[in-house]
Amino acid sequence: MSKNKNEGRVSGGPSPVRARIGRDVSSRLEANPDVRRAKTDAAQMYTCPDFLSADECDTLIELIDSNSRPSTLLAVSQDPDYRTSHSSDLHRWSEEILTIDRRIADLLGIPEENAETLQGQRYAVNQQFRAHCDYFQESSDYWPKMKETGGQRTWTAMAYLNDVPEGGATWFPRAGIRFKPKRGLLVVWNNMTPDGTPNYDTLHEGMRVLEGTKYIVTKWFREGQWIKDYIQTYVAGGIENAPGTD
Numbered sequence: 001m002s003k004n005k006n007e008g009r010v011s012g013g014p015s016p017v018r019a020r021i022g023r024d025v026s027s028r029l030e031a032n033p034d035v036r037r038a039k040t041d042a043a044q045m046y047t048c049p050d051f052l053s054a055d056e057c058d059t060l061i062e063l064i065d066s067n068s069r070p071s072t073l074l075a076v077s078q079d080p081d082y083r084t085s086h087s088s089d090l091h092r093w094s095e096e097i098l099t100i101d102r103r104i105a106d107l108l109g110i111p112e113e114n115a116e117t118l119q120g121q122r123y124a125v126n127q128q129f130r131a132h133c134d135y136f137q138e139s140s141d142y143w144p145k146m147k148e149t150g151g152q153r154t155w156t157a158m159a160y161l162n163d164v165p166e167g168g169a170t171w172f173p174r175a176g177i178r179f180k181p182k183r184g185l186l187v188v189w190n191n192m193t194p195d196g197t198p199n200y201d202t203l204h205e206g207m208r209v210l211e212g213t214k215y216i217v218t219k220w221f222r223e224g225q226w227i228k229d230y231i232q233t234y235v236a237g238g239i240e241n242a243p244g245t246d
């Protein structure tokens, strides 16, 4: 019998729920004239140029600059150079973020409650995010907690907020595809194979920035509800908060 190419790389098998999400989202994206399928058969991967306006990109850059901390990893890495960027958990209930969050969720057709809070990232020269997969390892110590908070990460949506003079591409070495940062461009991919198994071919890397600063926002969608008790609190000027989201 041939060896599974993912052996040792992926914990988690086929799943009808994740397979259905993959089918629903990809058919919705394929019906959208603004969306293009990326040229790879290794994963379901799409792009949407100019998804964010220049003004939206500027607003997000300002928010990231005003509120960031060194990026972290779920699993411990021996390599201090693994993820050297700064991250920013953007305030989900602010009007600017809510509008963008909803647009991304609507593009994919996944309930907004399944998505984690939009995360901003900034990379200075020499900073990078080494090769990783966005799905969770189901044999890991952190999995029981993730399972309770919406389960596996299915789709990723990532937008570039600026053009980067040199470096900083997002590289998928196994899928053989590389995206150069372009202001407003949204890249979307399914971290699962069509039968719902975590797809090791989605391995990707935020390559080292060689010149300038790179800003992105990323949104990870879970298979189930990430937000529990979705109760919006309306206050003067907008929605202030909902319990259980941090």
Ligand SMILES: O=C(O)CCC(=O)C(=O)O
Pocket: 121, 129, 134, 168, 169, 170, 171, 204, 205, 206, 207, 216, 218
């Ligand atoms: O910086 C990039 O291009 C990739 C970021 C990434 O992989 C992530 O946020 O999960």
Ligand SMILES: [Fe+2]
Pocket: 132, 133, 134, 204
């Ligand atoms: Fe990633």
